Amino acid sequence: MGIERREFLKTLAIASGTLAGVSSLKASDKAKLNPDRFGVLSDLTYCIGCRKCEWACNEANDLPNQPLDSFSDTSVFEQMRRPTSEKYTVVNSYADKGLDGGALNVKVQCMHCENPPCVSACIVGALRKHPDGPVTYNASACIGCRYCIITCPFQIPTYEYEKVLTPQVRKCTLCLERTIENEQLPACVEVCPTEAIIFGHREELIDVAHERIKKNPDKYIDHVYGEHEVGGTSWMYLSNQPFNEIGFPELSDNSPAELTESIQHGIFKGFSGPIMLFSLLGIIMKVMKKEEENE
Amino acid sequence: MKKLYMLAAFIFTTTLINGQLVKPNHSKDRTLANSQMNDYCRTCHTCENPTRFNPCFEQCARHGAQFSSNKSFEAGPDIVILDKLIKLYKPVIFSHKLHASMSEMSGGCTHCHHYSDKSGEIPACNKCHDEKADFTNLNEPSLKGAYHRQCLGCHREWGHENACQFCHQEIGLSDERVSTYDKTDIVGVPHPLIKAEQKYVYQTPYKQGPVVTFHHTDHVDLFGLKCTDCHKGDNCSLCHDTVKREEKVVKHVETCGKCHTEDNCNFCHSTKEKPAFNHSISTGFVLGHYHQDVDCNNCHQSVSNFVRPSTNCTDCHIHWAVGTFDHSVTGLTLNEYHEEEDCENCHIDRDFRVEPTCDNCHDDINYPEYIPGDRLSK
Numbered sequence: 119m120g121i122e123r124r125e126f127l128k129t130l131a132i133a134s135g136t137l138a139g140v141s142s143l144k145a146s147d148k149a150k151l152n153p154d155r156f157g158v159l160s161d162l163t164y165c166i167g168c169r170k171c172e173w174a175c176n177e178a179n180d181l182p183n184q185p186l187d188s189f190s191d192t193s194v195f196e197q198m199r200r201p202t203s204e205k206y207t208v209v210n211s212y213a214d215k216g217l218d219g220g221a222l223n224v225k226v227q228c229m230h231c232e233n234p235p236c237v238s239a240c241i242v243g244a245l246r247k248h249p250d251g252p253v254t255y256n257a258s259a260c261i262g263c264r265y266c267i268i269t270c271p272f273q274i275p276t277y278e279y280e281k282v283l284t285p286q287v288r289k290c291t292l293c294l295e296r297t298i299e300n301e302q303l304p305a306c307v308e309v310c311p312t313e314a315i316i317f318g319h320r321e322e323l324i325d326v327a328h329e330r331i332k333k334n335p336d337k338y339i340d341h342v343y344g345e346h347e348v349g350g351t352s353w354m355y356l357s358n359q360p361f362n363e364i365g366f367p368e369l370s371d372n373s374p375a376e377l378t379e380s381i382q383h384g385i386f387k388g389f390s391g392p393i394m395l396f397s398l399l400g401i402i403m404k405v406m407k408k409e410e411e412n413e
Numbered sequence: 414m415k416k417l418y419m420l421a422a423f424i425f426t427t428t429l430i431n432g433q434l435v436k437p438n439h440s441k442d443r444t445l446a447n448s449q450m451n452d453y454c455r456t457c458h459t460c461e462n463p464t465r466f467n468p469c470f471e472q473c474a475r476h477g478a479q480f481s482s483n484k485s486f487e488a489g490p491d492i493v494i495l496d497k498l499i500k501l502y503k504p505v506i507f508s509h510k511l512h513a514s515m516s517e518m519s520g521g522c523t524h525c526h527h528y529s530d531k532s533g534e535i536p537a538c539n540k541c542h543d544e545k546a547d548f549t550n551l552n553e554p555s556l557k558g559a560y561h562r563q564c565l566g567c568h569r570e571w572g573h574e575n576a577c578q579f580c581h582q583e584i585g586l587s588d589e590r591v592s593t594y595d596k597t598d599i600v601g602v603p604h605p606l607i608k609a610e611q612k613y614v615y616q617t618p619y620k621q622g623p624v625v626t627f628h629h630t631d632h633v634d635l636f637g638l639k640c641t642d643c644h645k646g647d648n649c650s651l652c653h654d655t656v657k658r659e660e661k662v663v664k665h666v667e668t669c670g671k672c673h674t675e676d677n678c679n680f681c682h683s684t685k686e687k688p689a690f691n692h693s694i695s696t697g698f699v700l701g702h703y704h705q706d707v708d709c710n711n712c713h714q715s716v717s718n719f720v721r722p723s724t725n726c727t728d729c730h731i732h733w734a735v736g737t738f739d740h741s742v743t744g745l746t747l748n749e750y751h752e753e754e755d756c757e758n759c760h761i762d763r764d765f766r767v768e769p770t771c772d773n774c775h776d777d778i779n780y781p782e783y784i785p786g787d788r789l790s791k
Contacts (some may be wrong), residue, residue, distance in 0.1 A: 164562055313558030316548070
């Protein structure tokens, strides 16, 4: 019996070794991105917390809206808010330790990752990364599994739980229709009075961000949030306070999608995974049969 | 080596004099091989054929631009009217003079202006900042962004609010701002109306009289003090930094003591709240129908040079005489027989506080049974 177990364990070790080797493979079929793809740079030091972006977003996306004046109400800052199925973007306020008695306001919305975990997790391809930057959603393909909601490192996508028959996953679209199809600015960018958020080619925005840090090294934290986080995001931030103090998650430079995709795609490359699995099963069966015969 | 330093210094100075430390970014991907002026060229050059010696630079702030103007703020305009959004809002009336004189306390013109050309002229914002935001030019804000960053930077810090209406008056609403400027000034410049409390009640550590009531409105309206008479050493943040308000200590002894030199502590310090100033109670002189509306200064000179006037009418009313005094203001119109009489015929020794007498001319009639004219109905 001892010999049997040893032999079985040996076979298992060989199999797992093969799996580990496969997992180091990189996903090869990563979506091709346009080198001139778009992004947004949000300079928190310019944001005045007027919440006009929330209003403009609601208008542009036909979301339930309130009169513009009601957005001057800053009492909403008393608690942290997250985007909801009826609000693609919200502004949160944090005490600004740099500015005497001031506030540092952070606009929260979909970051439109370069290698989005939600796209990777979507089993029906309802979420896609547009080559020009936005992460798009196709409601007609969605089956409502909500894997995208679980996998998002920024906890952005929301679900219309209140709609029983036609629920959709809801999140910022980067105003795809306005920007890429009609050469307009995203609604929030267009309305921003201080141009705290600027829209442009992602590579240029990174240059602009580093230029600002270089010109005002005392003002800014030397970190462009979103340049490298989870493999880079389309939406990037400049701040005068450490990002982990103002609600930004500390994330590695690798997209969570990379690991899972490389394992999965590696295993199934050239149908190698199933072949290996069945070979392993074959070996086990053979060993078992041999033992039976011996008995 | 010395020559080298000289050369470096020369190059540096000439660049400075030129007003702009510009490194032309004639990079490879924007080659000038075809010698054609394109839009990129025109962002810096104004003429069609810029040369090394005549680059005809657009007068705009660029990389490392300088501010060389040494003009006084008074050389600038008093008021700048920003009316680009005239269809949406009333024009923004920007008081340049007010802001410029405030900036004197915090770094001068460069607090807002970041560029002047080599002659010291400061170009208008819209000379460089485009009216329309464009994602092809990410390096500088558009006119909207430039204005808002400039204004809200301070307004937010001091007022802790960002109400659009502070600058943008909606069309159709009456413009209250312009008419509410307080012409007496608080920081040496016209200041928007300050809403002060009518009275302030302070709790002090003075045990014999911890409560001090300060009637602010009386001091301003009644005693005619100007803001700067008391608020002399105050800077903007005394009022504008609302966060620190609680920590502020009013240096009342120094401030009040300047005028109240002869008053003792009990004048201000009390165990309970004091009523407002009342001329009858405080001085014993009842202000009647006519004196009620007279400015304090008319009798007491200025507040800083306070005079206690005599209670004798003619000490002040020296011109009261027949022909110049309209007797009907007393409520009695003199009839034609008495119109020409000298005052002292009825008012003995011109003492108008005591009752007049008829004895000088008449034996059988007396005031007030007989009156020398018609009593005006009250």
